[in-house]
Amino acid sequence: MRIAMIGIGALGGIYLDRLARGLPDADVVVVADGERADRLERDGITINGERRVFPVLRPGDATSSADLLIIATKAAGLDPAIALAAPHVGRGTIVLSLINGIHSEPILARAFPRAHVVPSMTAGSDVMRRGNEIRFANFGRIAFGDTAQSDAVRRLGEVFAGADVPHEIPRNMTHVLWWKFMGNVGINPASALLDATYGEFQGGDSPAGAVMVAAQRELIAIANAKGVALGEDDLAEWLRVVGTLDPAGETSMLQDMRAARPTEIDIFAGVVVEMGRELGIPTPVNETLFHGIRARERILGSR
Incomplete structure (x- = not known):
């Protein structure tokens, strides 16, 4: 079996490592170009203190279609990832996106019509990355599936079971995707603007948690208007x-903000505000978070 990964950030790194360890007979490779490929070949990545080096394929290298292609870039890296992925995708390739938000799968399905793009989401991971060092206490889990519960979904389940990757195949993947989107819409912008670790969102009297939930309630109203039945039980599950x-852990957006990198605010609060305008649903909390993050990015960028 051939598994290719594009985007060895925090989440991509721990999934690549788990697959390579759990499936020692598989051909597990990283697809990268330029300085990133040089760095991965030279330094590898360090996961919970252990250095790991994986084979790297560059554009132009001899290759064949992957059985499983995983894209784990930031949202802004999706288009370059598609270009890198093209030589590795053929008829029957399973394409899995670990990108935040709800936008990447439709784009990938249009880019690779002969492949099986399987919708997915991850939750429960507190992975963090500093340079080439990745640390986590909780690996989390991945949920995936499609309306038909296709053969590709079955095969993907077998791969993750073989590699001991915690996973589930829910009956209603659309609901699960919107549940994760709800979670990200609340905790990512709030954590970045408030400079708050996970611990600040824990406990029933958390002010940071109140900001998070206020943003999430706006998304719930939008989801309901679109026929997705998010509600109080979903909020309770997210809080659980x-x-x-890990109380000291950081969301991906907080990590970006602390490193003065551009954030993914467009795919969270930006999408909520846009959908709210289309549906006539007010989104004042998400508008405030959107402009607050943009202001913070500008302030940090000017230093």
């Missing part, structure tokens, strides 16, 4: 998951 995370 947040309570299991």
